Amino acid sequence: KNNVVAARKKLSLVEMEKNGNRIMVFVRVRPIGKKEKETGSRCCVKIVNRRDVYLTEFASPEDYLRLKRIRGGHFTFDACFPDSATQQEVYSISTSELVEAVLQGKNGSVFCYGATGAGKTYTMLGTMESPGVMVLAIKDLFSKIRTRSCDGTHVVHLSYLEVYNETVRDLISPGRPLVLREDKQGIVAAGLTQYQAYSTDEVMALLQQGNRNRTTEPTRANETSSRSHAVLQVVVEYRVRDAAMNIVHRVGKLSLIDLAGSERALATDQRTLRSLEGANINRSLLALSSCINALVEGKKHIPYRNSKLTQLLKDSLGGTCNTVMIANISPSNLSFGETQNTLHWADRAKEIRTKATDANEDLLPISGTEIDQAKLVLELQKENR
Numbered sequence: 001k002n003n004v005v006a007a008r009k010k011l012s013l014v015e016m017e018k019n020g021n022r023i024m025v026f027v028r029v030r031p032i033g034k035k036e037k038e039t040g041s042r043c044c045v046k047i048v049n050r051r052d053v054y055l056t057e058f059a060s061p062e063d064y065l066r067l068k069r070i071r072g073g074h075f076t077f078d079a080c081f082p083d084s085a086t087q088q089e090v091y092s093i094s095t096s097e098l099v100e101a102v103l104q105g106k107n108g109s110v111f112c113y114g115a116t117g118a119g120k121t122y123t124m125l126g127t128m129e130s131p132g133v134m135v136l137a138i139k140d141l142f143s144k145i146r147t148r149s150c151d152g153t154h155v156v157h158l159s160y161l162e163v164y165n166e167t168v169r170d171l172i173s174p175g176r177p178l179v180l181r182e183d184k185q186g187i188v189a190a191g192l193t194q195y196q197a198y199s200t201d202e203v204m205a206l207l208q209q210g211n212r213n214r215t216t217e218p219t220r221a222n223e224t225s226s227r228s229h230a231v232l233q234v235v236v237e238y239r240v241r242d243a244a245m246n247i248v249h250r251v252g253k254l255s256l257i258d259l260a261g262s263e264r265a266l267a268t269d270q271r272t273l274r275s276l277e278g279a280n281i282n283r284s285l286l287a288l289s290s291c292i293n294a295l296v297e298g299k300k301h302i303p304y305r306n307s308k309l310t311q312l313l314k315d316s317l318g319g320t321c322n323t324v325m326i327a328n329i330s331p332s333n334l335s336f337g338e339t340q341n342t343l344h345w346a347d348r349a350k351e352i353r354t355k356a357t358d359a360n361e362d363l364l365p366i367s368g369t370e371i372d373q374a375k376l377v378l379e380l381q382k383e384n385r
């Protein structure tokens with residue numbers, strides 16, 4: 001009987017692999033900033049062979065005495081992008097396959113993860129001159145649709161929303177918070193604008209406007225949106241008549257997510273509104289990693305209901321969905337602790353996938369509960385001190 005269970009487990013993993021239910025993990029280092037240069041900060045990140053990233057702390061003798069040891073690490077990912085990588089390279093290597101899958105009626109999601117200032121928004125949205133993954137994905141989608149327009153009709157709908165402090169807001173037509181409701185198609189944000197898009201320029205303008213609508217922090221006006229998650233959902237509907245003149249209908253959805261800064265993934269001690277917000281972001285980020293863990297472990301129960309973000313992404317994570325994580329890091333030694341934190345998490349996400357596809361039983365010793373993850377964050381934070 002045990003053999004049957006084992007065989008079944010193995011089969012479901014093969015299925016999962018076939019369906020592409022795995023997490024691809026990438027790391028992108030941004031160029032060193034002007035301010036960082038001026039304050040004499042040094043580069044503490046090195047990328048080798050496009051797959052390996054080394055983190056080393058250039059400690060001064062005093063630092064060394066204080067820290068007793070030189071901290072750092074070596075990690076390997078599906079790909080690592082150095083500061084010279086172009087937006088197009090990042091898009092092509094990380095996301096273009098997902099766009100193809102969406103056209104086949106599958107769902108996909110891309111997450112940018114990392115501390116505030118690490119380059120998440122640059123990677124996702126970019127600038128007018130160097131558009132990021134969100135814009136390049138839509139551009140690619142349009143051009144792929146154009147070449148296939150003879151065999152059916154495609155309609156592309158966009159929605160862009162934010163989750164801030166466990167509140168959902170429309171970024172295209174900002175207004176009152178949106179209520180999440182369950183309907184036939186799953187969880188929907190009631191009243192969310194579905195924007196029918198035609199050109200890339202239009203999309204870029206729309207997203208930039210949307211980003212200006214993201215909640216900024218009252219106390220850190222120059223650091224926008226570090227606690228808000230921005231989610232762009234691109235739904236591609238495809239209709240064609242088959243030989244018997246029946247209408248074939250296919251829907252694929254791509255979710256592109258600019259996550260909140262990971263530096264405050266755990267609530268601080270202060271019993272203020274700030275810490276409440278921190279706790280909620282913690283909730284969304286932790287809930288996200290719990291869901292990903294549970295999915296990769298092949299668990300029956302996936303804890304989507306634990307946060308607004310995971311409720312919204314329910315159909316973008318499970319099933320036949322492809323998931324991509326892009327971990328953004330700064331090269332500066334001033335961000336050493338945050339970078340180490342980000343790389344640890346990214347490394348963990350990668351390991352989960354590898355174990356899940358290679359082994360056939362007793363897949364993961366990790367429980368995947370939020371408490372365990374909270375403990376892990378605490379440990380990592382201690383390590384970084």
Ligand code: ADP
Binds near residue numbers: 033116119121
């Ligand atoms: P985050 O969204 O993670 O807080 P940003 O994307 O806003 O960080 O990046 C912080 C700053 O660094 C911005 O001024 C951005 O333009 C710049 N930046 C980030 N990544 C790159 C990159 N790959 N190339 C050039 N500039 C970048």
Ligand code: MG
Binds near residue numbers: 117224258
């Ligand atoms: Mg940002």
